[in-house]
Amino acid sequence: MDQSKQQFDVVVVGSGASGGWAAKRLAEAGLKVALVDNGRKQSDSNFTEHMPSFQLKYRDQASELIRRTRPVQKDCYACMEYNYDWFANDLDEPYSTPKDMPFSWQGRLRITGGRTNVWGRQSYRLSDLDFKAASHDGYGEDWPLSYSDLAPYYDIVEEYVGITGIPEGVYELPDGKFQPPMGLTCAETLLRNRVKEKFGRTVTLGRSANLTKSINGRAPCHYCGPCERGCVTHSYFNSAFTTVADAVSSGNCTHIPDAMVYQVLMDGDRNRATGVLYIDRITRQPQEVRARAVVLCAQALESVRVLFNSANRQYPAGLGNSSGVLGHYLMDHITGGGANGELPELTGKPNINGPNRPDGIYVVRFRNTHDGPRSKNFIRGYGFQGGGDVGFNWSAPGFGAAYKKALLDPITGIGLGGFGECLARWENYVEIDRNRVDTYGIPVLNIHMTYGENEMAMVKEMADSAAEMLEAAGAKNVRSTLRPSAPGWAIHEVGIARMGNDPRKSVLNQFQQSHDVKNLFVCDGAGFTSTACQNPTLTIMALCVRSMDHLMQEMKAGNV
Ligand SMILES: Cc1cc2nc3c(=O)[nH]c(=O)nc-3n(C[C@H](O)[C@H](O)[C@H](O)COP(=O)(O)OP(=O)(O)OC[C@H]3O[C@@H](n4cnc5c(N)ncnc54)[C@H](O)[C@@H]3O)c2cc1C
Ligand code: SF4
Numbered sequence: 001m002d003q004s005k006q007q008f009d010v011v012v013v014g015s016g017a018s019g020g021w022a023a024k025r026l027a028e029a030g031l032k033v034a035l036v037d038n039g040r041k042q043s044d045s046n047f048t049e050h051m052p053s054f055q056l057k058y059r060d061q062a063s064e065l066i067r068r069t070r071p072v073q074k075d076c077y078a079c080m081e082y083n084y085d086w087f088a089n090d091l092d093e094p095y096s097t098p099k100d101m102p103f104s105w106q107g108r109l110r111i112t113g114g115r116t117n118v119w120g121r122q123s124y125r126l127s128d129l130d131f132k133a134a135s136h137d138g139y140g141e142d143w144p145l146s147y148s149d150l151a152p153y154y155d156i157v158e159e160y161v162g163i164t165g166i167p168e169g170v171y172e173l174p175d176g177k178f179q180p181p182m183g184l185t186c187a188e189t190l191l192r193n194r195v196k197e198k199f200g201r202t203v204t205l206g207r208s209a210n211l212t213k214s215i216n217g218r219a220p221c222h223y224c225g226p227c228e229r230g231c232v233t234h235s236y237f238n239s240a241f242t243t244v245a246d247a248v249s250s251g252n253c254t255h256i257p258d259a260m261v262y263q264v265l266m267d268g269d270r271n272r273a274t275g276v277l278y279i280d281r282i283t284r285q286p287q288e289v290r291a292r293a294v295v296l297c298a299q300a301l302e303s304v305r306v307l308f309n310s311a312n313r314q315y316p317a318g319l320g321n322s323s324g325v326l327g328h329y330l331m332d333h334i335t336g337g338g339a340n341g342e343l344p345e346l347t348g349k350p351n352i353n354g355p356n357r358p359d360g361i362y363v364v365r366f367r368n369t370h371d372g373p374r375s376k377n378f379i380r381g382y383g384f385q386g387g388g389d390v391g392f393n394w395s396a397p398g399f400g401a402a403y404k405k406a407l408l409d410p411i412t413g414i415g416l417g418g419f420g421e422c423l424a425r426w427e428n429y430v431e432i433d434r435n436r437v438d439t440y441g442i443p444v445l446n447i448h449m450t451y452g453e454n455e456m457a458m459v460k461e462m463a464d465s466a467a468e469m470l471e472a473a474g475a476k477n478v479r480s481t482l483r484p485s486a487p488g489w490a491i492h493e494v495g496i497a498r499m500g501n502d503p504r505k506s507v508l509n510q511f512q513q514s515h516d517v518k519n520l521f522v523c524d525g526a527g528f529t530s531t532a533c534q535n536p537t538l539t540i541m542a543l544c545v546r547s548m549d550h551l552m553q554e555m556k557a558g559n560v
Contacts, residue, residue, distance in 0.1 A: 003256060004288050008034040010551070011276055011291035013261045013306070015039065016114025017537050018524045018544040019297030020239030021157070023247035025548040031555075033253040034289045035244065036278060038260040038298075039086075042112040042240040047230025048082045056081050076106035076491065078118040078228035086111040086118070092439035095301070096446045103447045104488035105301065112257060113240030114299065115491070116537075118228040121209040121236055121358070122385065123163045124534035125154050125174040129370050133530050137368065137379045140424050143529040144501045144510035147174065153542040161237045161541070162215050164359065165207035171371075172381070173202075173364045173534070179212045181205050182221075186346050187388030187414045188361045194473040201366045201469070206385060208359040209237035218242075225356030236358065256289065258282050262442050263310040264294050264319055264520065271314070273520045276306075279440040293519040293551060293560055297544065300526035301430065304496045305445045307522070308432045320497070320514040320522075326507050327431055329424040329498050330447070331531040333490035334455040336483040337462025338384065340415030341475030348390035350410050360387035363416060363469070365533055367461070378457040380421035382533045384466060388414030414475055418462030421533040423454050424495055428487075449487040459484045492536050494525035511550040512543060519560045523547050 012022045015037040023035045053060040060081040067074045072094075073087035088108040095105045107115050129136060131143040131150075151174070158177040165178035184192065184205055192203040210221045218241075219233040227236045234241045247253035258281040265275045265288060275290035296303035304327055310319035318326045363384035367375050391413055396406030433446035451459075460482060467480040500506025503515035512527045514520040523544040525536050532539075554560040 003034065003254065006290070008032045008254070008289065008291040009555070010034075010293045010295055011036060011289050012295045012297055013037070013276060013303070014114060014297035014299065014524065015112045015244050015255070016109070016239055016297065016299060017116050018540050020113070020116070020243030020247070021541050021544045022295050022297055022523055022548050023253050024243040025545055026552065027247040027250040027253035029552055030252060031552070033247065034256060034291060035247060035253055036256045036259045036261055036276060036289055037112060037114075038281060039109060039111040039114065039257060041257050042117065044230070044232050044241070047232050049224055049226050049229045049231055051082065072104060073106055073108065075104045075489070076118075079106070082229045083118065094436065094438065095444050096433045096436055098448060101448055101450060102486045103449050104486055105447070106488065107491040111240070112244060112255070113238045116237060116239045117230065119537065120535070121227065122362070122535040123158070123161070123207050123209050123538040124362070125176055126532045126534055126539050127172050127174050129172055130530065130532035130534070133380065137374075139379055141500055141505070141529055144499050149510070150539070150542050150546065153546045154538065156545055157538060157541045160216075160242070161209050162211040162213070162218070163207050163209050164205065164212045166205050168202050168204050168364065170202050170364050172369055176207065178207070182210070182212060182357050182359050184361065185387070185389045186348070187343050187412050190343065190346065191361070191388060191414060191469070191473040195363070195469050198472045199366070199469065202364040204362050204364065206359045206362045210358050211235045221358065223355035223357055225354060225358055227358050259287070260440050260442065261298065261306055262286075262440070264296070264306060266310070266312060266314070266319070266517070268312065268314050271517060273517055279442065281440070284440065293521070293555065295521045295523055295548070295551070297523050300493050300496055300524050301445060301447070303522050303524055303526050304430060305432070307497065309443055315516065320507055320516045320520060322516050323504055323507060325498060325505060327496050328426050328429045329495045330428040330430060330449050330493065331422040331424055331495040331528065332449070332487050333492045333531065333533065334420040334422055334451055334459050334484060335417060335490050336485040337420070337459040337466070337481065338386070338415065338417035339463060339466035339470050339478055339480040340413060341470045341478035343388065343412040343414055343473070343475050345474060346390070346412040347410055348412065350390050350392045360385055375461070377461065378454045380423065380454070380458070380533065382418045382420035382458055382462055384416040384418050384462070386414070386416035388412065414470060414473070416466040416469065418459065418466065419490060419533055419535070420455060420458040420462060422531050423452060424498070424530050425452060430496055451484065451487065456484060492525075492531070494528035494531050494536055497522050497526035498529050499527040500529060512547040513550070521547055521551060
């Protein structure tokens with residue numbers, strides 16, 4: 001049937017972490033869903049996790065060639081010769097920034113599953129120290145919901161996604177429904193034990209969306225390593241072969257790929273969203289999809305771009321923007337503070353063939369905790385990701401036989417890199433660039449973001465505290481790193497259509513429902529009121545499921 005003539009119950013825009021869940025939840029409940037995504041269809045035949053680089057034309061060594069079409073996407077460590085065509089062409093689809101305000105908009109995917117194809121899979125719950133951060137230290141706004149509201153939805157998501165982890169009983173990082181843990185290396189165990197003993201801090205296994213137990217026909221991980229190139233056994237969480245596949249196989253979801261959504265369509269008289277207008281990326285023709293409700297899940301920057309581009313007479317400053325808050329309070333985690341060193345007391349035999357555990361360790365936030373002392377230099381906190389293992393001595397001096405011998409002399413390395421909370425500040429914002437359109441004729445975003453004094457003080461302490469912990473673990477040759485990232489580099493952009501109870505100060509309510517337009521929802525990270533220091537995606541997914549349950553209740557009650 002011609003999609004433009006079909007009336008759907010809900011149109012979901014985006015097939016990534018949030019859109020996959022929205023489509024699954026709604027379609028499995030019996031609603032007719034259109035899943036509109038600007039990526040082409042993903043398939044197992046694209047996956048190359050077992051392909052050696054010598055089978056590639058340029059041996060995965062030609063990053064400058066990739067930069068010709070993807071100068072920003074290539075900033076992302078996961079964009080490589082194996083998969084670069086999953087990423088957007090930056091020349092066709094740019095964003096812009098003021099000259100003196102760099103922002104790296106890496107991680108724009110154009111394939112079903114969006115960023116979940118290549119994500120790092122680190123999956124952490126937020127706690128009430130995060131949801132109620134403003135009550136704790138007086139800065140900003142509390143979220144309009146509490147941990148207890150979201151906990152049952154974290155359970156649902158974790159059990160389906162499959163997350164390996166160790167329960168630790170720490171207030172700041174609530175435990176979840178974990179699959180059996182992948183093991184820690186000797187170096188990591190040593191760090192864990194000594195850091196607990198000396199500082200009382202928790203070093204744990206990274207909580208990662210990689211299966212250690214089979215679920216829903218997906219096999220446990222076999223430790224081959226490069227998940228960002230896909231996974232034929234479906235052992236990591238990628239919405240393309242999990243939530244989206246479930247939604248489609250329910251028989252209630254029509255997946256419309258290669259569809260670049262431009263605007264939300266409105267019935268101004270009834271103040272209701274009626275569907276979306278998209279540009280078909282293949283034919284370049286405009287098309288419409290009609291539905292009773294619209295759910296934007298296009299990733300925070302892109303959903304807000306769609307809302308700005310949907311401005312009309314009733315909402316001249318952007319759809320759903322009667323508050324004037326839309327586009328403001330952009331956040332990303334600050335990174336670039338950490339340390340690495342060597343643990344000479346441990347030895348072993350390095351192995352070039354793996355096993356390659358696709359996970360590392362995590363140091364739980366220990367600054368400005370629930371009931372601990374407060375830092376004088378900054379508010380909020382940071383966590384570390386890292387790892388340690390026996391490796392080859394790649395930086396051995398010399399050449400010839402002596403070099404070969406030295407290379408095999410094992411080194412046990414250990415490293416930590418911080419992820420710090422970024423404060424929600426009005427002056428970090430996005431707007432429409434009036435002078436630039438993408439290849440489809442759609443006005444692009446202009447992004448204004450810098451880190452402030454709080455983030456800079458925090459990243460400096462990350463470098464010091466990482467070195468301090470490594471030294472306490474007995475590491476030698478400890479080198480701290482302090483190279484604060486530009487915004488965008490953590491690829492955790494959230495917050496530009498914030499949730500709140502007060503429609504004058506927020507765009508969405510606690511169910512990510514527009515205060516202004518009741519049948520319009522924004523279920524990616526745009527709704528975050530603050531960013532915490534944990535990776536955002538588990539929370540994005542849990543919020544999305546909760547919001548979709550609310551949408552269905554409202555539809556049943558005749559309110560939407
Ligand atoms: C390399 C990398 C590593 C990461 N590691 C982690 C991690 O370890 N832990 C973590 O929590 N997070 C991580 N992230 C971030 C994580 O991937 C995102 O937070 C998450 O995927 C966001 O979900 P989303 O649904 O908002 O967006 P996405 O998953 O990106 O999905 C958005 C979808 O919308 C589509 N879309 C965009 N614009 C339009 C449009 N105009 N019309 C139609 N469709 C559109 C996109 O193609 C995409 O399919 C990482 C990201 C990257 C790139
Ligand atoms: S490491 Fe595990 S999850 Fe990643 S691609 Fe290999 S088997 Fe799949």
